[in-house]
Amino acid sequence: MPKDHGIGASPKRREDVRFLTGKGQYTDDINLHGQTYVHFLRSDVAHGIIKSIDTSDAENMPGVVRIFTGADFEGVGGLPCGWQVTDRHGQPMQEPGHPVLARGKVRHVGDPIAAIVAETKEQARDAAEAIGLDIEELPAVVDMVSALAPDAPKVHDELTSNLCYDWGFVEENKAAVDEAFEKAAHVTTLELINNRLVANPMEPRVAVGDYNQANDESTLYTTSQNPHVIRLLMGAFVLGIPEHKLRVVAPDVGGGFGTKIFHYAEEAFVTFASRQIRRPVKWTSTRSEAFMSDAHGRDHKTKIELALDADNNFMAIRTDTYANMGAYLSTFAPSVPTWLHGTLMAGNYKTPLIYVNVKAVFTNTVPVDAYRGAGRPEATFQLERLVDKAARELGVDPIALRRQNFITQFPYATPVAVEYDTGDYIATMDRMEEIMDISGFEARRKASEAKGKWRGLGVNCYIEACGIAPSNLVGQLGARAGLYDAATVRVNATGSISVMVGAHSHGQGHETTFPQVIAEMIGIDESQVDIVHGDSSKIPFGMGTYGSRSLAVCGSAMVRAAEKVIRKAKKIAAHLLEASEADIELKDGKFSVAGTDKECAWGDVTLAAYVPHNYPLEDIEPGLEETAFYDPANFTYPSGAYACEVEVDPETGKVTIEKFAAADDFGNVVNPMIVEGQVHGGIAQGIGQALLEAAVYDENGQLQSASYMDYAMPRADDVPFYIVDHSCCTPCTHNPLGVKGCGEAGAIGSPPAVVNAVIDALASGGKNVPHIDMPLTPHRVWKAINQ
Amino acid sequence: MxxxxxxxxxxxxxxxxxxxxxxxxxxxxxxxxxxxxxxxxxxxxxxxxLTAIDEMKGVCADGGTLTIGGGTTHATVAAEASAYPALAALAANIGDPAVRSRGTIGGSLANNDPSACYPSAALASGATIVTNNREIAADDYFQGLFTTALNEGEIITAVKFPVPEKANYQKFVQPASRFSLVGVFVAKYADGVRVAVTGASENGVFRWTEAEAALSANFSADAVEGLTASADGLINDLHGDAEYRAHLIKVMTKRAVAAAK
Structure with a gap:
């Protein structure tokens, strides 16, 4: 019988009441007295020298308050990078400056050159057209490989080349890996591209800066996944505003997918400009601006090789990847192709030797950073495509080859520095085969053939590392931030509870799930618990939401804080019940004395804490409020097996997804409905990457797919009815709830399943195509069939 | 703005x-x-x-002709053009419900987007474009990319479609915009078959005359089998090259013939 409350129940998302009735309060809904509007004049060339900017006519246009250019940011910091990667030779990465407004040069289409602050948006835009701009266009570097040629134009003149870093991992393993390849019975090689994506959250970015002269305080309202991170980065590194004078508020946020983690120029600008003009300044991105200013995702070019012995055991993996950084280093960009990608190259397999090389490259394109999965989808895609190709070359069943090489003993230390605490890859594969009805595939294939369609089955496994931690380790790896989280559990006098959390909900449903945990622990109704998030003046210093970390990290902090509350409440109850503290039990919202019928209610104890007339004041303080910071001992490692069946129309190349199954192991699950929703959304984005989405630049650095006319987002009829299952459960061993992450799994696990299925479909039609690069558009599939 | x-x-x-x-x-x-x-x-x-002009709205079947007011929305055509089912089906598959509730046939034909659906129906049906001061045959009306026979200030008040014996429109969509990557409208009349192609050409909608001749002699998908649409002058873009579009013209023509009713 499913539970109807607490952990494991599926109450409907309480936040949806306001979202679905138009009562959400998004950043663009915030309008302040005396507010001005900023319009950014952005570069329309990818690379050029700013010869002159003439704002004189524009300054006299109606409604113009002030026009800012790069010169106004003399002495102001640039946008900081939050992760320093050390290269193969022990040298730090090349780290160019990232000005708020371009200075000297423009480096990508969309690079902001001037900011026009005016009374209305339209006046600001009118004035932008009156700015005289003289830019000497330079040749652009777009392709990563040619960007590293000795005579390539340099994106940053002060750097020695366009190479940000050349990273080897694990460098000490390289010789042994090469040796294994020499001894291998079979080597499978695959070259592929992980296509560049634009995140496209439903809500574009918005920022409102508000300076209060009376108390010298600045407030930034912004569409962020992590307000405290923005406060630290912007306050300390860009604008020099101490934390107690800077408040960052991320109210309702309409989707992030990673691209709202980062600290952006527009946020720093509105905060800075508001202090200059002493009025609020608001910026709302248009969708067109989002395409050329939100950090993009993925964009890797990879060669990967697998060495197998004569019995088809994996001996070694070797990869060579070019990772596009774009024109500047976005906040966490350097970590994505390295520590979030190289550490996942073992996947679900006991390959003993692995070497990963990554060359990160500057190009005249929009900066690239984390996007749902961040490095882990790139690792999974190349590995799972490679294993599939190996099975095809060897003429063995792809599921059997995977099973043969699965890791089965836990904990398992990979050769790429991480230790998986738990997992059961055989169980998820078994479950996937069952829910997908793999045994019925051949019949379905015949039915498709009768309609003139080629049907293919693609399977893959994935392993994810969520809740990146612990802080002392990530510090050694180059992170310039801690990766703990924090929660304050504030029990009110009558027993209701407010939980202030460092995690930020922008679609994940924390307002529903976090109270389920507290309600379970105390035995009160979930309606008695609310969470507070998103306002740096209200919540403890937590690190926000990304990397599927909220429940595993912030949820653990909340549990720790609630445990402290319960410990104190038991002391109070012991006093009220005139019993020993050790005999007090808390169940169903009641404190009782073991072995007796003496009891008191949760509300009696909480009231005593705030009206301490009969209270052990000599032993404990009044009040019932506790904070905990939680720094995990390890990542969590969700895993799963996915399967996709497609039909290919051989006449047109069109792919339709007929069936999709996901068997995930997320450890313990708090709200199954929300977890399933997260998997659905992740798979939709994975299918988007596999079949539809591509940010395409031409050789001049112009983004060709710069609107929805050319950038294909998945629509409802592009995705199938998903069969998802999370009944396989190996709880995480090192966090109090035994939970793993679920937010990114779908986006990680689905692209290889889709592509493997298309390759299989083509093979069934007699076309043995080794690989097709994503997105598998009808045109590309048709070309592959007819090449 | x-x-x-x-x-x-x-x-x-x-x-x-x-x-x-x-x-x-x-x-x-x-x-x-x-x-x-x-x-x-x-x-x-x-x-x-033009949205408040009642005399430009509505669908009217009279004898063998279906007349649609220039200000009639796609949604209305989809609902009311039952006398010409292939045309109603075409209208029902333009864009999404919001687009269909606002967009009009006159607006689409006046704009003559090279990937729009309606120009193929008008050209394949040999329709007559009625304006405030004249009538223009479809064969004279479409003059290239976003270019028509309309003079400045001239308004399409109605479009008159001769109702064919059989017709069908096959749209292979561009994945992002869902405009036609290639759309083919086939209409069979007593005096012959007309085939109009949208989405494919750098010069906008055009008639595939070889297919018309073959289909007029033998109205079956097999009749097209031996033909090859020329890739000359077809669009090369992110979503498909000229060769692919040429291939799709034939595939969509065959499918339209097979589905025509």
Missing amino acids: YAFDVTRPKTVAEAVAALAGDEAQALGGGQTLIPTLKQRLASPATLVS
Whole structure:
């Protein structure tokens, strides 16, 4: 019988009441007295020298308050990078400056050159057209490989080349890996591209800066996944505003997918400009601006090789990847192709030797950073495509080859520095085969053939590392931030509870799930618990939401804080019940004395804490409020097996997804409905990457797919009815709830399943195509069939 | 957008008078013009909205002819053009419900987007484009990319479609915009078959005359099998090259013939 409350129940998302009735309060809904509007004049060339900017006519246009250019940011910091990667030779990465407004040069289409602050948006835009701009266009570097040629134009003149870093991992393993390849019975090689994506959250970015002269305080309202991170980065590194004078508020946020983690120029600008003009300044991105200013995702070019012995055991993996950084280093960009990608190259397999090389490259394109999965989808895609190709070359069943090489003993230390605490890859594969009805595939294939369609089955496994931690380790790896989280559990006098959390909900449903945990622990109704998030003046210093970390990290902090509350409440109850503290039990919202019928209610104890007339004041303080910071001992490692069946129309190349199954192991699950929703959304984005989405630049650095006319987002009829299952459960061993992450799994696990299925479909039609690069558009599939 | 005035005449005559003004621009359902204005790519002084002109709305079947008012929305055509099922089906698959509830047949034909659906129906049906002062045969009307026989200030008041014996429209969509990557409209009349192709050519909608000849002799998908659509002058873009489009013209033509009713 499913539970109807607490952990494991599926109450409907309480936040949806306001979202679905138009009562959400998004950043663009915030309008302040005396507010001005900023319009950014952005570069329309990818690379050029700013010869002159003439704002004189524009300054006299109606409604113009002030026009800012790069010169106004003399002495102001640039946008900081939050992760320093050390290269193969022990040298730090090349780290160019990232000005708020371009200075000297423009480096990508969309690079902001001037900011026009005016009374209305339209006046600001009118004035932008009156700015005289003289830019000497330079040749652009777009392709990563040619960007590293000795005579390539340099994106940053002060750097020695366009190479940000050349990273080897694990460098000490390289010789042994090469040796294994020499001894291998079979080597499978695959070259592929992980296509560049634009995140496209439903809500574009918005920022409102508000300076209060009376108390010298600045407030930034912004569409962020992590307000405290923005406060630290912007306050300390860009604008020099101490934390107690800077408040960052991320109210309702309409989707992030990673691209709202980062600290952006527009946020720093509105905060800075508001202090200059002493009025609020608001910026709302248009969708067109989002395409050329939100950090993009993925964009890797990879060669990967697998060495197998004569019995088809994996001996070694070797990869060579070019990772596009774009024109500047976005906040966490350097970590994505390295520590979030190289550490996942073992996947679900006991390959003993692995070497990963990554060359990160500057190009005249929009900066690239984390996007749902961040490095882990790139690792999974190349590995799972490679294993599939190996099975095809060897003429063995792809599921059997995977099973043969699965890791089965836990904990398992990979050769790429991480230790998986738990997992059961055989169980998820078994479950996937069952829910997908793999045994019925051949019949379905015949039915498709009768309609003139080629049907293919693609399977893959994935392993994810969520809740990146612990802080002392990530510090050694180059992170310039801690990766703990924090929660304050504030029990009110009558027993209701407010939980202030460092995690930020922008679609994940924390307002529903976090109270389920507290309600379970105390035995009160979930309606008695609310969470507070998103306002740096209200919540403890937590690190926000990304990397599927909220429940595993912030949820653990909340549990720790609630445990402290319960410990104190038991002391109070012991006093009220005139019993020993050790005999007090808390169940169903009641404190009782073991072995007796003496009891008191949760509300009696909480009231005593705030009206301490009969209270052990000599032993404990009044009040019932506790904070905990939680720094995990390890990542969590969700895993799963996915399967996709497609039909290919051989006449047109069109792919339709007929069936999709996901068997995930997320450890313990708090709200199954929300977890399933997260998997659905992740798979939709994975299918988007596999079949539809591509940010395409031409050789001049112009983004060709710069609107929805050319950038294909998945629509409802592009995705199938998903069969998802999370009944396989190996709880995480090192966090109090035994939970793993679920937010990114779908986006990680689905692209290889889709592509493997298309390759299989083509093979069934007699076309043995080794690989097709994503997105598998009808045109590309048709070309592959007819090449 | 730049600032502009809007006028909403009630009759064709008033609209024609309003369009004679300086930098006046007709506005149908706004599905192309409004995004263009938002991008600041056009700056008319006055928008003359045609949406309040009742005499330009409605679907009327009379004898062998279906007449559709120029201001009739795609949704209305989809619901009411039952006398010409292939045309109703085409209208029902343009864009999404919001587009179909605003966009009009006159607006689509006046704009003549090379990937729009309606031009293929008009050309394949040998339709007559009726304006405020003349009637133009479809064969004379479409003159290339976003170019038509319309004069400045001329309004499409109606489109007259001869109802064919059989017809079908096959649209292979561009994955992002869901406009036609290639759309083929096949219409069979007593005196022959007409085949019009949209989405494919750098010069907009065109007739595939070889297929027309073959199908007029033998109205079956097999009749097209031996033909090859030329890739010359076809569009090369992110979503498909000319060779692919040429291939799709044949595939969609065959499918349209097979599905025609």
